[in-house]
Amino acid sequence: MEKQPIGDAANPTWRAMKRGLKLRCPSCGSTPLYKSYLKIDPVCPGCGAENGAHRVDDAAAYFTVLIVGHVVVAPMLAFEVIWDASMALVMGIAIPAVGAVALVGLPFIKGAIVGVLSSHARRAKAEAVRPKTPAGPWG
Numbered sequence: 635m636e637k638q639p640i641g642d643a644a645n646p647t648w649r650a651m652k653r654g655l656k657l658r659c660p661s662c663g664s665t666p667l668y669k670s671y672l673k674i675d676p677v678c679p680g681c682g683a684e685n686g687a688h689r690v691d692d693a694a695a696y697f698t699v700l701i702v703g704h705v706v707v708a709p710m711l712a713f714e715v716i717w718d719a720s721m722a723l724v725m726g727i728a729i730p731a732v733g734a735v736a737l738v739g740l741p742f743i744k745g746a747i748v749g750v751l752s753s754h755a756r757r758a759k760a761e762a763v764r765p766k767t768p769a770g771p772w773g
Contacts, residue, residue, distance in 0.1 A: 647753040654749025655742050659683060661752060667745050674748060688751035694744035701743070702736045 650660035659665045661683035669675045676686030707728075710716060716724055 646756070647750060650749035650753035651746045652749070654745035654747070654752075657741060657745050659685060660745075660749035661685075661756070667748065668741065672741060672744060674744075683752065685748060685752065688748050688755065690744055690747050690751070693747050694740060697743050697747070698736050698740045701739065702732055706732055706735050 653660045653663040654667065656663070657667050659667055659678040659680060661678060662681035665675075665678050665680035667674060667685060674685050674688075676684065678685055710728065
């Protein structure tokens, strides 16, 4: 059986997450998601989506630390140079590097989380509007 790629139309959550990763509005994908470094534009000027209603809180920071720890710190510990060099040198290089990677990655990860939350909110709103069908003769 051949694996087929998941299309954007088949999975709106994936599409919204990709748009958020691109720092674009998860609903329309045409306007910027942020109005400053991590400040989300409350209402999208292009489509009117309420992106500011999605509470990301600490999820973006958590996933950023998780990813930076696995992508930067873990491979860095594999190099023998780290164990032989002085601690001041290693900390002088590692702390700014980890901080820079975290600060660069944080808006992208926050955008992806806003995209997922936006998709789930749209799905919940659509299900709330959909009329309930009777369960059957016993329902």
